Amino acid sequence: MTLVVFTGLCGLLAAPGHLHPVLAFTAILCIAIGAGAAAALNQWYEADIDAKMKRTAGRPLPAGRMDRQSALHFGVGLSFFSVLLMGVATNWLAAAVLAVSILFYVFVYTIWLKPRTTQNIVIGGAAGAFPPVIGWAAVTGDITALPIALFMLIFFWTPPHFWALALFVKTDYAAANIPMLPVVAGEVATRRQIWFYTAIMAAAAMAPVLMQLTGLIYGVTALVGTALFVLFAFQVLRHRETDPSRMKPERRLFKYSIIYLFVLFGAVVADRWVLA
Numbered sequence: 124m125t126l127v128v129f130t131g132l133c134g135l136l137a138a139p140g141h142l143h144p145v146l147a148f149t150a151i152l153c154i155a156i157g158a159g160a161a162a163a164l165n166q167w168y169e170a171d172i173d174a175k176m177k178r179t180a181g182r183p184l185p186a187g188r189m190d191r192q193s194a195l196h197f198g199v200g201l202s203f204f205s206v207l208l209m210g211v212a213t214n215w216l217a218a219a220v221l222a223v224s225i226l227f228y229v230f231v232y233t234i235w236l237k238p239r240t241t242q243n244i245v246i247g248g249a250a251g252a253f254p255p256v257i258g259w260a261a262v263t264g265d266i267t268a269l270p271i272a273l274f275m276l277i278f279f280w281t282p283p284h285f286w287a288l289a290l291f292v293k294t295d296y297a298a299a300n301i302p303m304l305p306v307v308a309g310e311v312a313t314r315r316q317i318w319f320y321t322a323i324m325a326a327a328a329m330a331p332v333l334m335q336l337t338g339l340i341y342g343v344t345a346l347v348g349t350a351l352f353v354l355f356a357f358q359v360l361r362h363r364e365t366d367p368s369r370m371k372p373e374r375r376l377f378k379y380s381i382i383y384l385f386v387l388f389g390a391v392v393a394d395r396w397v398l399a
């Protein structure tokens with residue numbers, strides 16, 4: 124959620140034009156409330172699955188600190204509130220994209236794809252790629268090449284981010300009967316898919332440079348950051364280990380994926396504000 128809100132903030136700060144600071148703060152608040160509401164609905168739908176996994180068993184619903192109906196009301200209420208407030212405070216394009224991302228996370232990812240296919244996070248993961256587009260649209264009322272490029276970067280970043288983690292928490296997903304890639308296709312296939320999506324992600328990371336949408340700070344940061352990402356993904360590709368306690372390269376890639384996105388998005392903003 125922190126990174127989702129941060130990428131939304133970067134989309135907002137990188138956009139040309141001016142938004143009153145109170146309205147800019149409201150826009151970011153709406154992304155945070157919308158993302159939280161979507162997560163509440165995810166947990167409402169998955170309460171029984173969450174109870175079966177060590178990582179999620181302590182959440183309010185499986186742990187019995189909240190009843191399911193309250194979670195549903197909370198999620199639906201805050202979803203409407205965030206979209207309406209976004210529309211009133213900024214514009215209805217930003218509100219519409221926020222609504223699409225909430226609906227995508229709940230219906231396309233959580234309800235439709237997650238229980239059915241190993242590609243669940245590839246397509247469903249798009250939900251997490253919308254925030255920079257929302258931030259940008261809140262300022263400009265428009266969606267141009269740079270926010271689309273930032274969407275593509277998060278979209279292709281999500282598979283290596285999640286599958287690196289899935290490799291070492293595989294048993295959890297198996298226990299809950301969720302068809303995550305390492306559970307269904309095995310570890311070697313997962314390592315290959317991580318490598319495949321990392322290659323596309325690397326192209327997506329360099330696209331804003333080649334299209335001259337960003338400046339020198341992003342260019343250098345993306346080049347160095349992506350080279351490291353590719354190196355760590357290559358180590359994961361070559362690693363032949365099935366014991367989760369010995370999956371060091373996989374843990375490294377997962378942790379690094381998070382730092383990577385923080386730093387690249389920070390660089391997009393630095394280009395606009397430092398080099399302006």
Ligand code: HEM
Binds near residue numbers: 130245284381
């Ligand atoms: C379908 C897409 C995604 C899936 C399935 C996924 C899954 C996960 C899971 C299971 C964790 C571990 C959480 C835990 O330890 O309890 C995690 C951590 C994390 N994810 Fe994702 N993720 C996805 C997309 C994203 C996106 C789009 C972002 C941000 C742009 C993101 C940012 C993070 C961060 C920052 C953490 C670390 C949280 C922490 O350790 O406190 N993820 N992700």
Ligand SMILES: CC(C)=CCC/C(C)=C/CC/C(C)=C/COP(=O)(O)OP(=O)(O)O
Binds near residue numbers: 179
């Ligand atoms: C602006 C907006 C509405 C954004 C919301 C979308 C969002 C939070 C996307 C991130 C995707 C994500 C964290 C998935 C977690 O997967 P999971 O639900 O399978 O994780 P779990 O196993 O922890 O339940």
